[in-house]
Amino acid sequence: MRILLTGAAGFIGSHLSERLLRLGHEVIGIDNFDPFYDRSIKEENLSISKKSNSFRFFELDFATDVLELTNLPEFDILIHLGAKAGVRPSIADPKAYIEANYTGTLNLLELLKTRGIKKMVFASSSSVYGNCLNIPFTETEALDQPISPYAFTKRGCEMMNYTYHHLENIDIVNLRFFTVYGPRQRPDLAIHKFIKKILNDEPIQMFGDGSTARDYTFIQDIVSGIVSSMDYILENDNCFEIVNIGNNQPVKLKDLIVAIENTLGKQAVIEQQPMQPGDVDITFANIAKAQKLLNYQPTTSIEEGLKEFVSWIKVSA
Ligand SMILES: NC(=O)c1ccc[n+]([C@@H]2O[C@H](COP(=O)([O-])OP(=O)(O)OC[C@H]3O[C@@H](n4cnc5c(N)ncnc54)[C@H](O)[C@@H]3O)[C@@H](O)[C@H]2O)c1
Numbered sequence: 001m002r003i004l005l006t007g008a009a010g011f012i013g014s015h016l017s018e019r020l021l022r023l024g025h026e027v028i029g030i031d032n033f034d035p036f037y038d039r040s041i042k043e044e045n046l047s048i049s050k051k052s053n054s055f056r057f058f059e060l061d062f063a064t065d066v067l068e069l070t071n072l073p074e075f076d077i078l079i080h081l082g083a084k085a086g087v088r089p090s091i092a093d094p095k096a097y098i099e100a101n102y103t104g105t106l107n108l109l110e111l112l113k114t115r116g117i118k119k120m121v122f123a124s125s126s127s128v129y130g131n132c133l134n135i136p137f138t139e140t141e142a143l144d145q146p147i148s149p150y151a152f153t154k155r156g157c158e159m160m161n162y163t164y165h166h167l168e169n170i171d172i173v174n175l176r177f178f179t180v181y182g183p184r185q186r187p188d189l190a191i192h193k194f195i196k197k198i199l200n201d202e203p204i205q206m207f208g209d210g211s212t213a214r215d216y217t218f219i220q221d222i223v224s225g226i227v228s229s230m231d232y233i234l235e236n237d238n239c240f241e242i243v244n245i246g247n248n249q250p251v252k253l254k255d256l257i258v259a260i261e262n263t264l265g266k267q268a269v270i271e272q273q274p275m276q277p278g279d280v281d282i283t284f285a286n287i288a289k290a291q292k293l294l295n296y297q298p299t300t301s302i303e304e305g306l307k308e309f310v311s312w313i314k315v316s317a
Contacts, residue, residue: 001234002026004075006062006108007082009033011184012123012177012222014045016079017055019223026054028075032061034084034100037187044316045184063104069111077119077230080108083153086188087127087278090150101153102160109164118170119233121226124158126178126215126246126283127151136286139176139242148278158242165240173229173239178246178285182219182305183312190253191216191306194260194268195313203269210254212275213282215246218300218308228294246285247298256302263306 003020007013008029017027029049033039049055060068062082084090084100105122112120129137130147146152158174165172185192197204225245233239251259257268290296300308 001077002028002075003230004028004030004072004078006030006078006080007123008049008057009042009046010081010085011045011186012180012219013081014049014184015182015219016081016223016226017049019227021049021052021054023227027056028073029055029057030060030062030072031057031082032059036084036086036089041187062107063099066107069107070114072111075117077121077234078108078112078117079121079226079230080105081123083123085150085186087148087150088276089188090148090153091278094149097149097153101150102156105157105160109160109170112170113164113168120161120170120172121229121233122157122161122172122174124174124176124242125151125154126176126244126285127280128155128158128176129280129283131280135282136248136284137244138286139244139289147280150278162240169238171233171237171239172241173233174242175225175229176242176244176285177222178215178217178244178283180219180222181216182309185219185309191256191260191309192313194257195264195310198260198264198266198268199313199317203271204257205273206253206257206270207273207279208253208275209272210257211252212279213250213252213284214256215248215250215283215285216256216302216305217245217247217298218305221247221298221300225290225294225296228296232294241293243290243293244285244287245290245296246283246287248285248287249302250282250284251302259302259306263303263310
């Protein structure tokens, strides 16, 4: 299978690319090295995929380089992970998020339409649940109150994807990822920041009283969920699905810090700060649909995942 993979140089995209190549697929990776974090990190993320003859890479911006998009080689399925990620920066620069995430997705849907390609997996986010009161979060929840521009773009794209499914018969699985962590995790995310700071004897900032909780999901479990959804839409026609890909085990921020301290064998110096606008109190995935539809089953505990992350950060530092 020949897969067009957007965001190939990013955290999740680079791991997915390697898995797809190992499974014998061809990958056409695209990424614009968005400056949200260092280009050098993304170049390094690509290094393993680039060793494969089945991997081709195009540096382009899917929101603005429309002509370059139309000139891409043939492919069978789109896995669209590329996006401006992050809740807090989206509040500072909503326009950039609308362009990259919303207009960018529209351009890719138009590409599928023009080429007659009928299969797509889209990276959505648990952020679309906002401060949903029904816990764990379930895909059937009516969601029309996003609390950040980032969340708005992800929910908006799910809806736009539906329009293209309806009008163009494109089969689409929207995957709502829940806080992904592991080797190569984005440097803006809590686990990465905390571990680096504790190792460097710097204080860590804890927003709120530590009672907020996240359903941290290990990168290889996420990658398995993406591969299963790809297989699912390749085997099924006329489908449009929204599926949570989480760990189903939320961890409180204060417990996460203790787990990191235990993994590092080192105490953190904690500076408590007020809760940040756009942040939600809890994320908690109901994964019954993923289990049923995709045979998805996360297998990595937070303790095991943190151990892998710490080994990686020590080698890559
Ligand atoms: N990491 C998480 O916890 C998490 C949680 C929920 C959803 N997601 C979603 O999963 C996807 C991947 O996230 P990630 O953590 O790997 O982020 P990432 O920032 O590491 O990867 C995203 C990649 O997309 C690229 N990109 C951004 N705008 C682009 C554009 N206009 N044209 C081409 N490339 C562009 C970036 O350069 C980057 O390499 C994103 O859609 C994100 O919103 C991630």
